[in-house]
Amino acid sequence: MADPTFFQSLTLEGFRAYLQPQTFDFSQKRCLAIFAPNGSGKSSVIDALEFLFSENGTLVRLGQRTLNNHAGPQALAHNEAQAAGIVPMVKFSTITGKHVAEGSRAASGNQRPIHATATAMKASFVADPLIRGHTLRTFVESQMPEARYADVAGWLQLSPLVEVQKNLRLLRRDVKAAAESTTEQTRLNGVLRAETAQEVEKWDDDAVCAFINDKVIAPLDANLKFGATDEDDPAYPELNKRMEAEEKQVGLAGLKQIRNAAAALWLKTPPEEGGEPVITGVIPDFEGAIAKLADAQAFEADEREKAAGIVFRAVWKEAEPLFADDATAPEACPVCATPVDQTTAGSVPAIRELLSDHLDDLKSYAEAKKALDESVTAASQAHSRLVARLPAMIDHLEDDAGSGFKTQLIAYQAAVASWPTADAPDSAAIIQLLAAAVVELDEQIAKIEAKQGDHTWSKAKAKVDRLLALQAEVRLATRISEELSKLNDALTAQAKQISDAIREKVQSLLDTLQTPMNAVYKEIQGEDAKPIRLELPGEDDTNQQRLQLVVDFAENRASVPPGGYLSDSQIHSVALALRLAAIKQFNVGAPVIALDDIVTSYDADHRRAIGALIAKMFADLQIILVTHDERFFNHLKDQLAGKDWHYTRIIGLDPAYGPRFADHKVTDEMIEARWANGQSAANEMRQAEEEWLLGIARGFGVNVRIRPLEKAYSYERAELASAIGGFLGGIKLSPADVPGVNNRFIASLVKGDVENFGSHFQEGPYGDGSIGDEKTRWEEFKAFRDQFSCPACGRTKFQRPFPLNKPVCAHGGCETPFAFAPPPAAASAAAPVEV
Amino acid sequence: MAEEEGQVPNTADTGELTDGVEAAPAEQTASPATFLTNLSERLKSTDGVDVEVAGILIEHLLMVTPKDNAVANANATILDLARERAARATAEKQEAVDG
Numbered sequence: 001m002a003d004p005t006f007f008q009s010l011t012l013e014g015f016r017a018y019l020q021p022q023t024f025d026f027s028q029k030r031c032l033a034i035f036a037p038n039g040s041g042k043s044s045v046i047d048a049l050e051f052l053f054s055e056n057g058t059l060v061r062l063g064q065r066t067l068n069n070h071a072g073p074q075a076l077a078h079n080e081a082q083a084a085g086i087v088p089m090v091k092f093s094t095i096t097g098k099h100v101a102e103g104s105r106a107a108s109g110n111q112r113p114i115h116a117t118a119t120a121m122k123a124s125f126v127a128d129p130l131i132r133g134h135t136l137r138t139f140v141e142s143q144m145p146e147a148r149y150a151d152v153a154g155w156l157q158l159s160p161l162v163e164v165q166k167n168l169r170l171l172r173r174d175v176k177a178a179a180e181s182t183t184e185q186t187r188l189n190g191v192l193r194a195e196t197a198q199e200v201e202k203w204d205d206d207a208v209c210a211f212i213n214d215k216v217i218a219p220l221d222a223n224l225k226f227g228a229t230d231e232d233d234p235a236y237p238e239l240n241k242r243m244e245a246e247e248k249q250v251g252l253a254g255l256k257q258i259r260n261a262a263a264a265l266w267l268k269t270p271p272e273e274g275g276e277p278v279i280t281g282v283i284p285d286f287e288g289a290i291a292k293l294a295d296a297q298a299f300e301a302d303e304r305e306k307a308a309g310i311v312f313r314a315v316w317k318e319a320e321p322l323f324a325d326d327a328t329a330p331e332a333c334p335v336c337a338t339p340v341d342q343t344t345a346g347s348v349p350a351i352r353e354l355l356s357d358h359l360d361d362l363k364s365y366a367e368a369k370k371a372l373d374e375s376v377t378a379a380s381q382a383h384s385r386l387v388a389r390l391p392a393m394i395d396h397l398e399d400d401a402g403s404g405f406k407t408q409l410i411a412y413q414a415a416v417a418s419w420p421t422a423d424a425p426d427s428a429a430i431i432q433l434l435a436a437a438v439v440e441l442d443e444q445i446a447k448i449e450a451k452q453g454d455h456t457w458s459k460a461k462a463k464v465d466r467l468l469a470l471q472a473e474v475r476l477a478t479r480i481s482e483e484l485s486k487l488n489d490a491l492t493a494q495a496k497q498i499s500d501a502i503r504e505k506v507q508s509l510l511d512t513l514q515t516p517m518n519a520v521y522k523e524i525q526g527e528d529a530k531p532i533r534l535e536l537p538g539e540d541d542t543n544q545q546r547l548q549l550v551v552d553f554a555e556n557r558a559s560v561p562p563g564g565y566l567s568d569s570q571i572h573s574v575a576l577a578l579r580l581a582a583i584k585q586f587n588v589g590a591p592v593i594a595l596d597d598i599v600t601s602y603d604a605d606h607r608r609a610i611g612a613l614i615a616k617m618f619a620d621l622q623i624i625l626v627t628h629d630e631r632f633f634n635h636l637k638d639q640l641a642g643k644d645w646h647y648t649r650i651i652g653l654d655p656a657y658g659p660r661f662a663d664h665k666v667t668d669e670m671i672e673a674r675w676a677n678g679q680s681a682a683n684e685m686r687q688a689e690e691e692w693l694l695g696i697a698r699g700f701g702v703n704v705r706i707r708p709l710e711k712a713y714s715y716e717r718a719e720l721a722s723a724i725g726g727f728l729g730g731i732k733l734s735p736a737d738v739p740g741v742n743n744r745f746i747a748s749l750v751k752g753d754v755e756n757f758g759s760h761f762q763e764g765p766y767g768d769g770s771i772g773d774e775k776t777r778w779e780e781f782k783a784f785r786d787q788f789s790c791p792a793c794g795r796t797k798f799q800r801p802f803p804l805n806k807p808v809c810a811h812g813g814c815e816t817p818f819a820f821a822p823p824p825a826a827a828s829a830a831a832p833v834e835v
Numbered sequence: 836m837a838e839e840e841g842q843v844p845n846t847a848d849t850g851e852l853t854d855g856v857e858a859a860p861a862e863q864t865a866s867p868a869t870f871l872t873n874l875s876e877r878l879k880s881t882d883g884v885d886v887e888v889a890g891i892l893i894e895h896l897l898m899v900t901p902k903d904n905a906v907a908n909a910n911a912t913i914l915d916l917a918r919e920r921a922a923r924a925t926a927e928k929q930e931a932v933d934g
Binding site for chain 2: 123157158159160161163164167168170171174175178475476479480482483484486487490491493494495497498501502505
């Protein structure tokens with residue numbers, strides 16, 4: 001089996017909360033636990049791991065772009081990185097056997113490609129190695145089986161398979177809808193109803209055939225019938241033949257056309273009620289026009305003759321104004337100078353009357369001439385209309401032997417054409433023929449209409465052809481629908497095959513996980529915890545793939561949903577157990593687990609149980625863990641192998657630096673550094689005191705009072721101090737009073753004075769005191785602490801092997817029984833006091 | 836503290852999870868891409884399978900990162916296939932009639 005790959009180091013630089021480079025070295029101790037309060041940068045370490053392996057160089061909670069609630073990849077970089085000239089980056093190295101590989105990934109810019117070393121390591125991650133507590137909470141809260149399935153599939157990195165199942169379901173839905181769609185059939189039925197005048201509602205071969213026979217063919221020939229709606233039916237070629245024959249005959253439309261042509265030439269319309277018949281047509285129009293023309297010509301000739309005798313018309317015109325009634329008439333003729341009284345008229349009034357008569361004659365002629373011109377125009381127009389109409393009628397007439405209607409009409413046409421050079425022809429014979437033709441045509445039309453109405457073979461053929469085309473469309477649509485149904489069946493079968501295979505894969509993963517998952521689950525929840533089963537019920541058309549969690553809660557409650565029977569914490573444990581088991585089971589090539597605040601839903605007992613679980617079942621994995629739960633952190637320190645684990649805590653977040661780390665032991669230098677920066681060191685002092693007390697309590701082997709259940713595992717400083725005090729009293733040893741402290745110092749530890757530092761000056765019991773107060777207190781503590789050193793070698797670690805009553809120096813070469821050394825400042829003054 | 840005191844934490848039971856849990860078979864641990872590739876091959880070679888439908892599924896859906904409109908494209912391809920087959924059936928029927 002190939003060597004597994006572990007992280008050798010991890011460096012965050014300008015990444016998330018980390019501005020200055022921070023390297024975590026895993027070469028000596030494979031596992032790392034970080035404790036920090038919220039908002040101190042602990043999750044940035046887990047973020048770095050997520051980022052290293054992410055497909056798109058971002059974090060899930062940041063998204064791929066700044067949109068809606070997502071901050072986008074720009075939030076990967078520390079906000080001061082650019083100003084500080086630091087390139088945001090995560091560097092790492094891995095070790096496989098003895099082979100060390102290094103890599104890095106830039107956390108800024110558009111290109112943030114995954115490093116090949118990370119890709120190689122990621123290939124071993126069958127199950128996502130990152131577990132964040134809030135995702136477990138989501139799992140608890142999202143009880144929908146579909147969501148749970150997607151979650152679990154995502155944990156097992158099977159999301160693409162879930163996507164395949166989802167897409168298959170959508171495709172099946174669409175294809176099924178298409179196969180069952182009646183849209184095209186409905187459209188074609190609409191066309192059919194229009195073609196059959198609503199007689200046939202939907203396509204039915206027999207019904208359509210009956211419609212053709214009864215409604216399309218029968219009006220033309222009741223004996224011709226289609227046996228089937230088919231071009232191959234014998235009736236179809238017969239229909240075609242009749243249509244062709246009809247085209248050669250004068251049909252109803254043709255008769256109507258001839259009748260209209262004849263009526264346009266001459267038509268006598270009988271009166272409706274008692275009046276005279278009305279004669280219309282271009283022939284009577286023409287004849288009327290030339291009759292008017294003849295009258296006009298005669299009138300004009302008559303008037304012209306009258307006007308022609310007036311030789312001096314110009315003279316009369318000129319004379320009219322001279323002899324006007326309102327003018328002074330000349331006394332002599334303006335032309336010949338004959339005195340007026342010597343003229344033929346003899347007087348001015350007589351001249352005026354003579355002029356009036358002559359001028360009236362001139363006016364009548366002008367009017368006659370105008371009427372003649374108009375008659376000429378009207379006759380010409382009527383002639384043109386007649387000339388235009390005659391060919392249409394001639395074309396409709398059958399040829400004759402030389403004396404028939406057509407011959408006579410042609411002759412009439414020729415005579416008409418010769419007008420006005422020749423006289424207009426006599427139309428009486430033609431009119432007689434036309435009148436007879438119209439009567440005959442009207443009779444034929446009435447007869448045909450009485451027989452077949454508006455039907456023609458041509459129309460019947462067109463109708464049958466449209467119905468046959470519609471039949472083809474209906475059949476094609478039906479075949480398409482049938483083919484779609486077959487394809488839908490094939491799709492359903494293949495989708496089932498695919499989904500079953502995916503389900504089998506998921507179920508097999510779940511099956512192999514079930515036993516280890518329950519082992520983990522019981523480790524957290526206890527041996528009595530009912531085993532959980534992970535079941536994938538069959539997929540149906542409406543529901544997507546689901547993951548059922550079932551539990552045999554009791555004999556009469558078998559296979560029931562745990563949600564109704566287990567607590568949220570238990571279900572939370574199921575989720576955690578499933579994830580841990582999957583990582584353990586499948587990530588053998590890279591057995592790494594990153595845990596981000598996974599115990600927030602648990603009580604103290606379960607937190608300790610999870611610590612024990614990690615020690616018991618996951619000791620061979622590399623675990624990188626961050627938590628804001630200090631008790632859990634302490635449980636881990638208590639239970640996990642020190643040779644494999646490095647513990648550190650973040651003691652503050654420096655915006656200009658990043659998280660400030662301290663190893664689990666708070667040093668004097670750390671406390672003094674806080675003061676040097678003008679900062680309170682109360683937290684560090686409390687931690688230092690607690691760590692020192694725990695060390696002494698362990699070394700001395702003190703008896704600790706078993707706590708009530710709600711505080712079963714964690715012992716605070718006051719309890720440790722009380723136990724140590726009790727132990728020292730039992731062996732008749734008492735530390736010297738600390739200078740400046742009235743009571744014995746151990747009592748102040750029991751009281752927890754340092755917690756109340758601020759209460760000297762503030763209302764809040766946990767407020768900070770002044771740095772001066774802290775320094776005084778720290779000096780007192782150090783004076784007290786210094787008494788706990790080996791009287792022989794000065795070392796500060798002790799042990800109490802069974803059955804000794806007193807502790808001895810833990811140094812192998814010393815083993816001097818413990819005894820108090822006097823405080824330096826009061827060594828000579830203070831004497832041991834019985835506790 | 837545990838390491839500070841030189842004590843050995845309770846690691847006696849540390850080790851494998853549970854007896855009987857075998858190493859995961861290859862198919863179980865195959866990546867989704869490999870799994871889908873193998874599944875595609877099996878689908879195509881299944882007796883009586885409609886290979887054209889299988890081809891459509893393989894081309895559009897059986898992949899780790901399908902296109903956004905993969906379902907619509909697959910659906911359109913299936914509808915086209917139905918029309919093609921219907922036209923083919925019509926032509927075959929006509930040929931049979933025509934002899």
